[in-house]
Amino acid sequence: xxxxxxxxxxxxFVSVIILTGCDxxxxxxxxxxxxxxxxxxxxxxxxxxxxxxxxxxxSDVTIRTDKTGPDYQWSGPGNFFLTANSxxxxxxxxxxxxxxxxxxxxxxxxxxxxxxxxxxxxxxxxYQQGTPSCSLANQQITNxxxxxxxxxxxxxxxxxxxxxxQLDADDGVTDYLFVFNPNNFNTEPKDGVYYTTNDLLFSxxxxxxxxxLTINYYPYYLTSDPGQKVxxxxxxxxxxxxxxxLTAEGSGVSGSFSGQVTEQ
Numbered sequence: 013x014x015x016x017x018x019x020x021x022x023x024x025f026v027s028v029i030i031l032t033g034c035d036x037x038x039x040x041x042x043x044x045x046x047x048x049x050x051x052x053x054x055x056x057x058x059x060x061x062x063x064x065x066x067x068x069x070x071s072d073v074t075i076r077t078d079k080t081g082p083d084y085q086w087s088g089p090g091n092f093f094l095t096a097n098s099x100x101x102x103x104x105x106x107x108x109x110x111x112x113x114x115x116x117x118x119x120x121x122x123x124x125x126x127x128x129x130x131x132x133x134x135x136x137x138x139y140q141q142g143t144p145s146c147s148l149a150n151q152q153i154t155n156x157x158x159x160x161x162x163x164x165x166x167x168x169x170x171x172x173x174x175x176x177x178q179l180d181a182d183d184g185v186t187d188y189l190f191v192f193n194p195n196n197f198n199t200e201p202k203d204g205v206y207y208t209t210n211d212l213l214f215s216x217x218x219x220x221x222x223x224x225l226t227i228n229y230y231p232y233y234l235t236s237d238p239g240q241k242v243x244x245x246x247x248x249x250x251x252x253x254x255x256x257x258l259t260a261e262g263s264g265v266s267g268s269f270s271g272q273v274t275e276q
Contacts, residue, residue: 139204157267
């Protein structure tokens with residue numbers, strides 16, 4: 013199943029939350045209507061907590077308030093917005109993604125109370141971590157697709173279309189190009205597990221941990237199949253990409269590729 017087509021609460025929209033470091037800035041959104049003249053039982057404060065404030069990609073996270081009874085309005089990254097409903101003192105984000113990092117806000121109003129209570133919590137979503145399960149030699153790529161086995165002559169990092177960082181490995185005959193999601197802009201890729209896409213334009217809502225592999229061996233041009241693990245790390249500050257049995261296809265050719273290349 014394509015990992016980019018289901019994200020729990022259907023949060024695949026452009027974020028409207030304004031972030032300034034880790035300062036809390038409440039975003040503009042509809043306010044809850046207030047009524048009544050107040051009551052001794054009206055809440056005077058609100059506290060939001062998260063089941064995990066540093067969740068790993070793909071995990072479920074529940075954010076909850078410390079009070080029941082008021083009507084709550086929730087908002088957060090990815091255009092996450094839920095209008096006030098009595099009793100909704102918690103919300104669960106299923107299979108959280110990196111783009112859902114940020115501040116989550118809650119405002120509440122209780123019947124016959126004339127003021128709102130509000131709080132927010134910051135979720136810092138982490139990349140999955142892991143290591144390749146196969147034995148790999150640096151600057152070497154093997155395959156089952158009938159292409160020559162690869163020994164990199166040059167491996168260099170550059171900036172491609174839309175500002176994407178890419179790692180290019182070349183031996184003068186075959187070119188392996190790894191392109192990171194341009195939504196990360198020019199930031200250095202973080203260490204962790206990435207997932208392949210076959211969408212070089214990254215137009216299908218891919219998360220920050222998406223990566224595209226293209227293989228150019230004239231006259232063949234292959235692209236990675238989606239949803240496969242690629243392991244990104246740094247060695248002495250140099251970007252390294254490792255993978256095992258990664259399938260790619262194109263121009264009537266397909267194969268499985270295993271290898272490791274490190275920025276020179």
